Amino acid sequence: MGERIVISPVTRIEGHAKISIYVDDEGRVESAQFHVVEFRGFEKFCEGRPFYEMPGIMARVCGICPVSHVLASSKAGDAILGVEITPAAKKARRLMNYAQVLQSHALSFFHLSSPDLLLGMDADPARRHIFGVAAEDEDFARRGIRLRQFGQRVIELLGGKRIHPSWGAPGGVLKALTEEERQEVAGWIPEAYKSMEIALERFKAILDGFEQEVRHIGNFPSLFMGTVDEDGYMEFYDGRLRIMDSEGNIVADGLKPWRYETFLAEASEEWSYMKFPYYKPMGYPAGMYRVGPLARCNVVHAIGTPLADRELREFRQRKWVVRNESFLYHWARLIEMLHCVERIEELIDDPDIVSEHVRVKADRNHEVGIGSCEAPRGTLFHHYEVDEDGLIRKANLLIATAQNNLAMNKTVEQAAKHFVNGRRLEEGMLNRVEAGIRCYDPCLSCSTHAIGQMPLVIELRGRDGELLDRLARN
Amino acid sequence: METLLIAVGNPLRRDDGAARRVIELLEPLPPGVEALEVHQLTPEHADEILPYSTVVFLDAMVMAPECTSSDVFLDEIVRPAVRWPGAVIHESSPAEIVALSRRVFGFEGRAWVCGIPGVDFSMGEGLSPLAESCARKAAQALRELLLAG
Known part of the structure; x- marks a missing residue:
């Protein structure tokens, strides 16, 4: 193996990661790896905590998709109690989940990926953010922000706050929607439909311009x-x-x-x-x-x-x-957002959504509880085992992003092999490799905040460590 | 409502909760003043500040542990700037929120940022003596700003 190119950190994703690209002596890419360089340890420090605290603790796993963790954790708690929750509680959980998928997908599409899609993969990196999108299409940027705001607002109305809502609980949820809140949610719906119509039309109109990316970024069985x-x-x-x-x-x-x-x-x-x-x-x-x-x-x-x-x-x-084609994750994400708006509209028309019968109570009846749901990025599992006092003996979280790990690695390798010339680094080449990761919208860890700037440095080194080429964003 | 105070920070990280402490000290808030407490600024706040003629962002400032200065700053955001590449994605600065709001939503109000020095950002509740003192100074500075209209 000749040389190694490192992209660190990968930008416009949730969390911290780097990409290594290995090139041979001729500058051809031989392989590539996607490394996740942060460590959280939730599964370990939850040991010894009461199972009924878990939804509140697990809400802290992530600042972008806390609701998914709250729901999977609550469902695991339901299983430990051995109860069937009320229809009203189930509908409330569903409502919050759709709101969460909507807001998370809006963040991914409009804030993280639309700069590539609207401005182009080779656009000046200094423009590839939401301000650049706003300069290109002010209405598009505004609609993206407000779609996310809509989802966040539904979460806030139900859970008391938009980030880390400690709202789910074993046996149900802690609060239903009030009539006034139901009407507020209803008021957002027409704008959300219009925004989704515009976003889908815009995406489909520009998709033909990304034929190479569709074909070579994560296109494999x-x-x-x-x-x-x-x-x-x-x-x-x-x-x-x-x-x-x-x-x-x-x-x-x-x-x-x-x-x-x-x-x-x-x-x-x-x-x-x-x-x-x-x-x-x-x-x-x-x-x-x-x-x-x-x-x-x-x-x-x-x-x-x-x-x-x-x-x-x-x-x-x-x-x-x-x-x-993994590039089509973006399109699928938009379709799901539209689906979420439709489901939210259905749910807020259901009389049960303002019912206060949202919690059933029981004691610990089982030693094991496993809860799952579809999080924005895929299937999420929470698996708890408790002792006779209901204290967590073992916790295992199977996170959606991890389930895409093999595919993400294959994607960066495929993209690197097609787009990267190891003898002549260009920023746009490497942005396409990063874009391969962004297709999956990986959520590596969101509950800790990035502080300050996240400069991107790409170095091409010889096998003896000699610096051959370097690109940097400040 | 005419004025919005946005207190940014996590009260479970000691001095990071200084902005929320300022709001406590100002309560009851004068007529025409509202407060919003958030862990971090996100792009949606660009829309949420729109109805207000004045917005004040309050946040803790990380100082060296040996710092003894209790200087609070209260500055108007005149030319909102944008950082790159993390701009307005995951966590945003007051200037970015104001810039985004002006650009995309047409915000025409004035905006200020109030920095409260802190020295202890470890896990736990309660402010260090320095941050508590600075929070009181910030509250006084804000009262004067609000009175001045």
Whole structure:
């Protein structure tokens, strides 16, 4: 192996990571790795805490998708109690989950990826942020900010605050929506529909300009996994797991999330803190699978709401096609956002959404509780084991982003091999490698704040450590 | 409402909660003044400041542990600047929020930033003596600003 190019940190993602690109003596890329360089340790320091505290603690895992952790944790708590929560509580949880997916996807699409999409991969890096987007299309930027604000506002109304809401609990939730709050949510809906219409049209109009990126950034066969309901429709809160291959064949269906250890396993590599989950029957690394918007849009029979289904049909080019191109995560993300708006509208029209019967109480009845849901980035599992006093003996979190780890690594390698010339580094080449990571919208750790600037330095070194080339953003 | 006070910080990281302490000291807030307490500034705040003619961002300033100066600053944001590459994505500065609001939402009000020195940002509640003293000074400075209209 000749030289190593390091992109550190990867920008416009949630958390801290770097990419290593290895090139041979001719400057051709041989391989690439995506390293996650931060470590959190939630699974360890939760040991000894009462299980009913877990939703509040787990809300702190992430500042972008805390709701997913609250819900998976609450569901694990439901299982430890051995209770069925009330219909009103279930609808409230669903409402908050849709709001969360909407706001998280809006952040990913409008704030993190639209600078590449609207301004171009080779645009001046100093312009590739939301201000650059605003300069290009003020209305587009405003709508993106307000879509996220809508989702955040729903979370705040239910959970008391928009980040880290300690609202879910074993047995239900702590608060329902009031009538006044329901009306406020309803007031946002028309604007949200209009914004989604504009965003989808804009994306589809510019997609043809990214033919190379679609073809060479994360375009490979893999398995896909997502949650579906009993009829195969898209499901974010509860259901069974479906695994599909890259040709549209259902590999496994009706998988019970609480039995995840029987079909998923986790490998580790010394060069990354993030685990490498894989589909057990196919082994490691052949059992690579993708989760999240692209996977969900691939595995479902249909989405289940009319506007999103119309978009899904176009996404699938009006036939049953599994899309293998990771660049299309962006499109799938937009379709899911539209679906979320439709579901939020349905839920706030349901009389149960203002019912105060949102909590059932019981004692600890089981030693093990496993909860899962679809987080913005894919399927999330929380697995707790408790002692006779209900204190956590073991906690295991299987995070969506980790489940995409194998695919993200394959994506950066594929993108690097196609776009990077190891003898002549250009910023746009490396931005395309980073863009491969952004397709997955990885959430490496959001509850700790970045302080100050995050400069990007890319160095090309010879095998003896000699600096051959260097690019830097300040 | 005419004035919005935005207190930024995490009260579980001791002096990082100094801005929230200033709001406590100002309560009850005068007519026409509202307060918002947040862990961090995010792009949505660019829209939320729109109805106000005056916005004051309050935040703790990280000082060296040996610092004894209790100088609070209260400056008007005249030319909002934007950093790169982290600009307005995950955590934003007051100047970025004001710049974004002016550019995208048409904010026409005046904005100020109030920095409160702190020396202890470890886990836990309660301010250091220096931060407490600075919070009181900041509250007084804000009263004068609010009275001056």
